[in-house]
Amino acid sequence: MNTPALCPETPCYRAEIKVDILTPTVFLYSTVNNMAISRELPSLQSITAFESEFPSEDVIIVGDPVHSKFLLAGAVTANRSFTFFTAVREARRLVKILVRQPSIGPEEPPEEILILTGSDWRELLVQYAEAVADKAGVKPMKPAENLTGYCTWYYYYTAVSAQDFQENLNALQLHRESYPARVVQIDNGYQTFMGDWVDRNERWPEPLETVARRIRAYIPACGSTDEWMDLCDGGAGKYKSERYRAWCREKGLPVPDDVPARSRRGRFGFENVLRDPATDAESIRYWRFTSSLVCDTIREFADRVRKRCGREIELGVFYGYILELGGDWVKKGHLAYQELLASGSIDFLISPGTYEHRKIGDGGGFMVPMGTVRRFGRNYLHECDQRTHCFNPNLSRAVRLEFQHWQDEAEDIAGMRREMALSLIHHTSLWWFDMWGGYYQSPAVFDNLARMKELWDRYSGDDSPGRAEIALVVDPDGAALVNDEAAGADRFHRDLCHLLNRVGAPFEAVSFDDLLEPGAAEKYKFLVFASIFELSEERLRRYRERIAGGGRTILWLYAAGISDGIQIQLERNRELAGVPFGTPGLSLTEYDSHRTLYLCRPEELTVPLLRQAVRDAGVHIWTEEAAPVFANARLAAFHTASGGERRLTFPAEVTAVTELFSGRRFELRNHSLTYPFETPDTVFFELHTGSSENGGPAM
Incomplete structure (x- = not known):
């Protein structure tokens, strides 16, 4: 090894800061900036040496602790070079701080240096950090928040x-x-x-x-499962109470001292089934505020996200579960979905597939009325987290969650095809959610996913109108009156979806206000009024003009618009449904322009009873099996738990169909086809018109 020679130091930017601290002990704060300990000394030191030098990187603080006089020197930028400081003590006097920036030449502009003085070295360090953050455009962090x-x-x-x-x-x-x-x-x-x-x-x-x-879309999330729900069971702290009073003030309502007590929130003055607007007005008001608060919070959060992104994005939220939550739709604040969709703050709603109708043979479905999503020109993301036969229930060695799940590979495939067909026909987006892992494993399931992706790519841009002649009609105003603390709230919405999926004809869910739009009710022959308990005089007038006509049949359940928002008017039941409130059994009334059915006890509704009612209303029955049917003008799907030959009857203009999973084309005879179903099965048809082999899709 050759003996190295002394060489001149490479010139770089150097400077010094003159100080004069004469004290037996000098305070020193120093740092390192190499992600490893390069000096064993602590950051805080007391200097007593007669003469010495003390290095630091990025920032240094020196001072007289007895008289509380401190000086900080720190680099504000590090664009081209790190900054190194050295405190120099001579004859027990701290005389200067040397500054060196090795990557910057002597004549080049140096990195920015900040010099501060004060009586508290900690405050100087805070000021320095704020200056660096401001220069770098870094927003302040919350010290108590553990950022991951x-x-x-x-x-x-x-x-x-x-x-x-x-x-x-x-x-x-x-x-x-x-x-x-x-x-x-x-x-x-x-x-x-x-x-x-x-x-x-x-x-x-x-x-x-x-x-x-x-990243084209963002999902502002809330709650324990990303879903926007009020989980306080009606309770309110300081800020929610203040917001409630402000809400009442804005709407010109009496301003209370506090939210209603639990005893008043849980009153149901009409048969212990509905809140009475005359005796339970305070409770109704508060529960509507709860939904409004959730909606307003979503809007505020979404608007901030959109502003922060500074570009064109889509925003969606988990909200609007009026078809699923049963009694909880009131408590959890899911009744302001129309206001949210109308606001423009979000572009799409999301929900898991309905939990109660996931079994093979059931119809699956959405938690949100798709008619309302379409009315406001929004989109919907159908989250498919249906548990397959191989899903992983063991979240850890200590946590195991038992869920209803499909039983084998055949059920997995039939169930996944059902959900995809439902989404394509209703023009939603689709998300296969592999929750906790292990949902999709076998080669056959992956082959099925590949085939479904091919069909999705082919048909997802199609906007063919729906063929449903049946609508389940729900209403947030009426739903807000329902006793959500007693068993049986599900009979008004969720249980009806199960029945309608078994009448042998497609149906869709809409909100009452959807049908008040000009011409919106014309395509329906049979309407199920599930929660139409409150109609203002204006809504009642528009009902008569735009819904009660066209020869359609309207099935009123429990009570027909008996609240006007001020009091209960039982005479309205006879006026709208043709018979007095509480009339037992299923009653039919013929009007000049339409027919009504009335059933006071929704739990008495059965599939045979409902099937006969829709048939009498002139609805086209696609299959005599009590099984789900989905259809629009171009596509139709049938789902079944049991195999065997089934006769399928298509609309008169359809002359041929192609089963899309197999690619087989079938010419119809008398508009019908006898199809051999597997056990279980979902078959998916493209509908054709015309007599030629190349007949086009039905429109």
Whole structure:
């Protein structure tokens, strides 16, 4: 080894800060900036040496602790070079702080240095941190909040690539429950040179803005399962109480001192089934505020997200579960979905597939009225988390969750096809949610997914109108009156979906106000009025003009618009449904323009009774089996739990059909086809008109 020679030091930017601290003990705060301990000394030191030098990186604080006089020097930027400080003590006097920036030449502009003085060194450090954050555009963090994130440096160092980054993002999303990272950081490896942050190297073919813009939609989340629900059971703290009083004031209502007591919130003055607007007005008011508060909070959050993103995005939320929550639709605040859809703050609603109708042979379905989503020009994301036969119930060694699930591979395939057909026919988006992992495993299931993806790509852009002649009609105003603390609330919405899925004809769910739009009711021959308990005089007038006509049949359940929003008017039941309130059995009344059926006890409604009623109303029956049917002008699907030959009857203009999973084409005779179903099965047809082999889709 050759003996090294002394060489002149490479010149760089140097400066010094003159100080004069004469005291037996000097206070020193120093740091290191190499992600490892380069000096064993602590950050806080008391200097007593006669003469010496004391280094620090990025920032240094010196001072006289007896007289509380301190000086801070710190680098505000590090675009081209780190900054190194050295405190110099001579003859027990601290005389200067040397400043060195090794990557900057003597004549070049240096990194920005901040010098502060004060009586509290901690406050100086806070001021310095704020100045650096402000210069870097970093927003203040909440000290009490434990921010979790992922940083590329500790695995890739400077060698990270765009592909590495994307793969890790995908892994974080897949395992979000175990690793709930809120931020991700690319720490070096993106730029061509330290400080040249706008120049990317060859491992990053696209700008980060392009990567970020691939995120087309965001889901503002809330609650224990990302769903926007008030889980207070009607309770209210300080801020909710203040908001309630402000809400009452804005609407010109009496302003209370507090929210209603539980005893008043839980009153149901009419037969212990409905809230009476005359005696329970305070309760009705408060529960409507609960839904309004959830809606307003979603809007505020969504508007902030949209502003923060600063570009065109889509926003969606889990909300509007009026078809599913039973009694909880009032308590959990899910009745303001029309206001939310009308606001423009969100672009789509999301919900899991209905939990009660997931079994093979049932009709699946949505928790939100699709007619209302369409009325406001919004979209819907159908979350399919139906448990397959191989789903993983063991969340940990200590936690096992037992759920209803499909029983074998055949049920998995038939169930997945049912949900896809339902989504395509109703023009929704679709999300296969592999919750906790293990939902989709076998080669046959993956082959089925591949085939469904082919069909999705072919038909998802189609906007053929629906063929449903039956509508389940729900109403948030009426639903707000329902006793949500007693058993049986599900009979007004959720249980009716189960029955309607078995009449052998397609149906869809709408809100009452959807039918008040001009011409909206014309396509329906049979309406099930499930919760139409409250009609103002204006809504009653529009009902008569736009719904009660066209020869259609209207089935009123329990009570026909008996509340006008001020009091109960039992005479309305005879006026609207043709018979007095409480009349036993199923009653039919013929009017000049329409027919009504009345059934006071919805739990007495059966599939045979309902099937005969829709048949009498002139609804086209597609199958005599009590099984789900979905259809629009181009596509139709049939689902069954049991195999065997079934006679399927199509609308008169349809002359041929193609079963899309098998690719087989069938010519119809007398508009009918006898089809051999597997056990279980979902068959999916494209409908054709005309007599030629190449007859086009039915429109």
